[in-house]
Amino acid sequence: MDIKSTASDAAHHANSPAVRPVRVAVIVASNREGRFAPVISQWFLSRAEDFGGLEIDVVDVADITLPTALAFRPSDAVRAERSRIGARLTAADAFVVITPEYNHSYPAGLKNLIDWYGTEWHAKPVGFVSYGGLSGGLRAVEHLRQVFAELHAVTIRDTVSFHGPWGQFDDDGRHTDPDECNTAAKSLLDKLSWWALALRDAKSVRPFAA
Template sequence: MIIGSVRHERFADAITGWLLTELAAIEGLEVDPIDLADVDLPLQGTRPGGTETPISARLHAADAYLIVTPEYNHSFPAALKNAIDWHFGEWAYKPVAFVGYGAGSGGIRAIEQLRLIFPELRATTIRDAVLLNAPWTRLGPNGYEGTEGERAALAGTMTELGWWARTLRAGRVADQASAA
């Protein structure tokens, strides 16, 4: 899971708390939350060949990615684009799913822009996504309280992400075996 917002007063923490609770119920799923607010990546420059970033190993180890993104000004955060651009091979031949949130569109405009980027990195974006429209209106005493529809969307998204993760992992393993 990659948390794309780095703002100090962000709603991502409430969304992530809800997601981690929901995802904990999925048997066999291991979630490694990468909070970009805690990752120090340069904003400019060239990644020297072979140089690891603070999250390279974690991205390499993942079989799939769930990106949590707000929609800021009809797009996704610059910190998320920076993190994507600093990594190349980490994304290759792995599936990417999205949870978006925002006012009005539930983050769909941010997600649709992200869908244009990942194929260039040889990553597969899945069709389904979780869209949380004005989620701050459902903030309760225990944090964010997703609706039944949002829980169903998350379940469907994770089912599809799991299928792609297993399928593409098998392909990567077969490629490694034939190269050996």
């Protein structure tokens, strides 16, 4: 089977008016002061808009107030916040995590978000857009693959990674040499859409049981 043709078919399927758009929660993983994440996320959102057939919900770790101490009896405020974010994760057919690399891994705020939830991640695809120094954030991605495997999620092989991105974007957030990264984003979204549709259809026939 031609994988490229299959991925293109999935994108076409997602764009069909008879099919509900693929709902993608884009998780912005950095909450560090002075973070570069908004530049990367805005670039990716423009790629997703051009791809079509997607409904995007941006879940920004910087806007989440879940405590780092997981509790069996959380306060009313924590329960409300957990419910608010959980509803958005539940509604998603797929996820894209936009993450930097901190000390050869991913940010603590992202791990905290992941750990507050369980079934919301099950049987859904997860794609990655990473950025950092020489590694381009890929060490963070490889650690995340192990975490999401434990949560019964399917991680996408195709990634987008920016090696030293700070000099690659102009003042308006546009990539100065976009061909390679745009191609990578298209490949990621092709595969993400295929898996999202396949898993969504499968779960409509046979509910997933962890």
